[in-house]
Amino acid sequence: MNLVADLLCLLACLTVVTCDRVYVHPFNLFSFNESDCDKLEKLVQEGKTIVPVSIESQTTPDYEGGMNDNSKLEAPSLSTWGEKERSYLSDLVYVLGMRFYSALQKAQRGQNVLLSPTSLYSSLVSFYLGASNQTALDLQGLLGFVPPSGNPDCTSTAVGSNFLSSLRTIERLVKSGDEELLFSKTLSLFCAPGIGLFQLFMERLLPSADAFYARAVDFANPGEAAKQINAFVEAKGEGQSEARLADIDPSAQLLFAVDVRLAANVKQAFPLKEPQEFWVDSDTKVLVPMLSIMGTFKYQTDASGTFSVLEVPIGRTALLVLLQPIGGSDLEHLESQLSWQSSAWLQHLSPREIKLKLPALTLEDSSDLQELLAEMELPALLGKGADFSKISNASLTVGKVINKAFFKLGSDGTDQPEDPAAQKEDGVYLDVTLNKPFLFAVFEKQSRAMLFLGRVVNPLHED
Template sequence: MNLVAELLCLLACLTAVTCDRVYVHPFNLFSFNKSTCEELESLDQEGKETFVPVSIESQTTAAYEDDLDDKDKLEAPSLSVLGRQKLSYLKHFVYILGARFYSVLREARQGQNVLLSPTSLYGSLVSFYLGASNQTAADLQRLLGFVPPSGEPDCTSRVDGHKVLSSLRMIESLIKSMDEELLFSKMLCLFSAPGVPLSQLFVQDLLPSTDALYVRAVDFTNPSKAAKQINAFMEAKSKGQTKCLLTDIDPSAELLFAVDVRLTVNIEQASRLKEPQEFWVDSNTKVLVPMLSVTGTFKYKTDASGTFSVVEVPISKTTLLVLLQPINGSDLAQVESELPLQSPAWLQQLSPREIRLRLPELTIEGSCDLQELLADMKLPALLGKGADLSKISNINLTVGKVQYPSPALKKYASCSVSASLTV
């Protein structure tokens, strides 16, 4: 059960992009150039303009909010040679960082369901990079995979976060424009403590990266009430699709950042079986559950070690469901631990084969603390209380618990995946 969710969320949001033969260092594709650097000083002055968000209880629609109904469709993308190179490099960075977080999370959640959306997590970290300064910005840039090729540290050794967010959005545009069967939506919410000023430029920089952006003030000193208000607000804005995002909030926090990403695919070839079937949760436990049946020609292989088999199930034009099954008495946990996630060679050399699959009809939910994951990666202070987020606000923000509610996966004849990140 956990394997289906793990691999779907790890692989579904990554799309293959062709790469040109001319080599360009990936850092130079996303860094500031000298002419842009000359404009940064004036931009820094503009970034000092702030505003105080309206209360979450207000019925006013603020001018800085972008309504979901006005951006329900992404424009059809047009990729240049440079654009293709950017996406080719960026998908590699997203995969590598996603695999690192997944490995840490899997170690902490042994025997439990593990859900992770690499693109959502990466995009959220880029958003914080846009709001960070000094050492915090440098540490985030390094975590995102961008290391300057050489030279003295200066403006040109910094990555332009706008270019990165734009490329991530292009991936979403490609997925959406190439696949009419797939429904994709993304909502971003910023919640700040009452009276806390936020940078107008920072909020404007986030607008192109999402379908909808909402900024509200919430009193975090009453954590229970604040959680209920935020959950109700996001449920209303998502038209009932997002529920129970938060269970607790740090009362000392002054900023909360939430992203809801929803991916829905209708699997037309799937049919429900009339009676519940046996499903093995692990090698010792089985339960009766509703099952789906799918028959078709799928790519398949048995690993050379003889310990597992792999099946690729296309559930739309741009989305794959990858299933891994232990065989010959091998243990699932051991098989997973030996898979090279950062180099998916085990997904190569699959051959077409007529297969009938039976999959459980299920709902999986979970959450994890991003701060704990960063601590396990030896980065406990990166988004902690000492983080320099001076481009988000002109006051010294207190960032509380960083919680990453994992994507809630529902598998029926249609499949829905959502993801969110809170600070």
């Protein structure tokens, strides 16, 4: 059985066994017709190429300047989406995100973990846009959607563009008009000197980030290349992002890097005056800054009483979901119980008046998609034999595919009011304290797409 069949079979099994339903492709959102294919094929055949300027260039190339002009973008909206379309895309993102989390969980045992399922998914869709033939089919299988029958090259361009645009709409909803949430995403392509990238491919990546860069780097000297890329990324991030790229393959001709960041300054969160105990394990505790949040939030414990789920709005456009082991259960047991159905995190929650205490968080983590695919026994998916003939006329060898995620949870700086629970009778508030390792996720409110997924073992360690 070939790779595509294996992947589609795996997804089907996961869907049927754990999700209790079979997804039907929402053609009204993602479909295309034969004339569209003809137009797309003509655009690819007649496509112009752009040779990126050197990473050492001090001037902004025209192709970057035009692409980073987002002033004319329409306000993001999901008004044209039905419930089926929202569920379809968010579930695809969730399933793949959980597979990547499982790979990271094994590689980073006993450590904090942070990833962005939407960012990882859109990174793969970006390569799907540039893929042809068997590579396009293999990526299609991993991404999990079942496109209309026909030319796979057309499918990757048409469906990939729609998916990438839809994912970006979801991310833009998070950052639009909400002062509590600071969201940003940067995409950088680094290619070997003299290699031309198709302008059409580069333009199709525009919807996927706030800023897009394409520069040429000499990978023949890996150490110098890593130093140049790290300096470039840090300069473009204006000191907000520290790059730690190393071990570049000198035979690589293309390196892909995404940096996604979300800082939530929650209005209803108040910093406690004194650091509080957090138990890293049964024998080790640390003192960490904690936040107190009081209000009516959705809450549940699972049927077996091994973990609790709490949903807390952060801003108008995002939900923070916290999962904590209870009843003597530990984090590894909780992770083994996670459902592959994203809506299971948010089902059967009931409103409760809750007094929540949890650590202030600053987490940053970086993963190489190539390494994650290797952990999933798919090392050849973006490997040297892959066909990316819609990225460049050159036979490209893809190097690292870096996905960096940053999440910060804090208060807006407002002082805590005097005894806000004093007006309530004792016992009205349910006390929930996250003082041992826990899991969290951030969902976009309308689509329920998972933006971030993380494990907190020690709040004092940023990664």
